[in-house]
Amino acid sequence: MDNISVSTTDIRIERHAHQLSRQLKLLREKLFPPLSQKTLRTFTSGEAAQMIGVSDGYLRQLSLDGKGPQPDVTASGRRSYTLGQINALRLHMATIKPKDALSYLPRRRPGEKLQTVAVTNFKGGSAKTTTSLYLAQYLALSGYRVLAIDLDPQASLSSMLGVQPEFDLGDGDTLYGAIRYDESRRSLKDIVRKTYFDGLDLVPGNLELMEFEHETPRALSDRHRTGEVFFRRLGVAISEVEADYDVVVIDCPPQLGYLTLGAVCAATSLLITIHPQMVDVASMSQFLLMTSDLLSVVRKAGGDLQHDFIKYVVTRHEPFDAPQSQIVALLRSLFADDVLTATILKSTAIADAGLTKQSLYEIERGQVRRSTYDRALESVNAANSEVLAEIHKAWGRK
Ligand SMILES: Nc1ncnc2c1ncn2[C@@H]1O[C@H](COP(=O)(O)OP(=O)(O)OP(=O)(O)O)[C@@H](O)[C@H]1O
Numbered sequence: 001m002d003n004i005s006v007s008t009t010d011i012r013i014e015r016h017a018h019q020l021s022r023q024l025k026l027l028r029e030k031l032f033p034p035l036s037q038k039t040l041r042t043f044t045s046g047e048a049a050q051m052i053g054v055s056d057g058y059l060r061q062l063s064l065d066g067k068g069p070q071p072d073v074t075a076s077g078r079r080s081y082t083l084g085q086i087n088a089l090r091l092h093m094a095t096i097k098p099k100d101a102l103s104y105l106p107r108r109r110p111g112e113k114l115q116t117v118a119v120t121n122f123k124g125g126s127a128k129t130t131t132s133l134y135l136a137q138y139l140a141l142s143g144y145r146v147l148a149i150d151l152d153p154q155a156s157l158s159s160m161l162g163v164q165p166e167f168d169l170g171d172g173d174t175l176y177g178a179i180r181y182d183e184s185r186r187s188l189k190d191i192v193r194k195t196y197f198d199g200l201d202l203v204p205g206n207l208e209l210m211e212f213e214h215e216t217p218r219a220l221s222d223r224h225r226t227g228e229v230f231f232r233r234l235g236v237a238i239s240e241v242e243a244d245y246d247v248v249v250i251d252c253p254p255q256l257g258y259l260t261l262g263a264v265c266a267a268t269s270l271l272i273t274i275h276p277q278m279v280d281v282a283s284m285s286q287f288l289l290m291t292s293d294l295l296s297v298v299r300k301a302g303g304d305l306q307h308d309f310i311k312y313v314v315t316r317h318e319p320f321d322a323p324q325s326q327i328v329a330l331l332r333s334l335f336a337d338d339v340l341t342a343t344i345l346k347s348t349a350i351a352d353a354g355l356t357k358q359s360l361y362e363i364e365r366g367q368v369r370r371s372t373y374d375r376a377l378e379s380v381n382a383a384n385s386e387v388l389a390e391i392h393k394a395w396g397r398k
C-alpha cells in the first residue's frame, strides 16, 4: 500500500520541495557562509563630495579639521566614506548651513506627505523588481529615508536586499504579518528591518504572502469580521511607520490579486513597467480594461484611487531594435507625458550584476566594462530622477 501513496503526485512534489530546499541551503552556505552579511561598498571622496553637493576640497578640509565623521584613509592617502557617513555629513552640512538645508538633506518637510510608489504590471518579467530596487536605492543614495516593501511571494526583491526568504524569516515576518486578518497581526514597525544600505529599510516577502490571497475571500464573506477591508489593510500598515520614511516603494507581484489591489489603493503613485515587445504589449489593452474594472469595484466600495502620478516606464529597452522602437513610439503617441522620457536600457551590466544579487549602484565602476556600465547607469538614473521630480511636484516643491 505504501508504494502507492509514495508515488502520488502530492507526495512526489513534497519530496522534490524538501530535496530542493536542502540543496539550496547547502548551496547558500557555500556561497554565503552563515556570518557573511551583505555589505555595501564604500565611496571615494570624489563620489561622496558629489553625492553631498560639496567640493572634494571642502570635504578634505572637513576631515582635516576633524569635523563630521572621519573617513577611512588608505596608506596612499585615499579617503573613502560609507553611505552612513555620507548621510551623517549631509546632516552636518544641513546643520551648519540651515539656509541650504533642503539641498543637503532633501527629506520631506512638515506638510509634505509620505509618497508610496507601487511598481506594478500584470506581466511577469517586465522588470518590476529591478525597477523597484534601483528606484529605492537611488532615493536612499540621494539622502531620502526609504522603505521597500516586497509584495511578491517569490521575494526576489528581498533576496536582492540581502534577506533569504526561505531561511531568514519566521512566521509573520513578511508584510503578511501586518495585514493578516487573525489576532496574530503585528505592527509593521516590528516587521521592518534595516538593510546593509543606510537609509533603506525592507519589509521582506515570502510565500506566506499567498495566505492573504486565500484569506481575503473568506474575510469578505464573513459578516462578523472585524478590522479593515482588504484594500485598506496595506495602507493602515504603512501608516504605522509613516513618520520614519519619505518614500515607500512597493514591488508588486505579477498578478492582479488582492495584494496588488491593496498596493494600488495604498499607493500615492503608480509606476507601470513595460517591456516593449509585441507579445507583452498585445495583452496590455485587455489587461488595462480588466484592471480598470477591478479598480472601479474597489473605488465604489470606498477604496482611495487618487494618485499623484501614474507613469509608464519602458524597461529592458533596446533602442536599436526596430520593432521595439515602433512600440515605444506607439506608447508615446498614445500616452504622451504618461510615459517617462527616459527608458531603462537592456544591459548585460544590469543582468550580470543581478546574478550576484547586486545592482549597478552596489558594484564598483571597474567591475564591469565601463562603457556598458555608464550607459546602463545613465539610463536608470535618468528614469529615477524623473520619478523623483514627480515626487517633488507632489510635495509642492519647485
Ligand atoms: N534593464 C535590464 N537589462 C537587462 N536585464 C534586465 C533588465 N531589467 C531586468 N532585467 C532582468 O530581467 C529579468 C526579469 O526582471 P525582474 O525580475 O525585475 O522582472 P519582474 O517584473 O519583477 O518579474 P516577475 O514578474 O517575475 O516579478 C531578471 O533576470 C533581470 O535581471
Ligand SMILES: [Mg+2]
Residues within 6 Å of the ligand: 128, 129, 130, 152, 156, 251, 252
Ligand atoms: Mg518581480
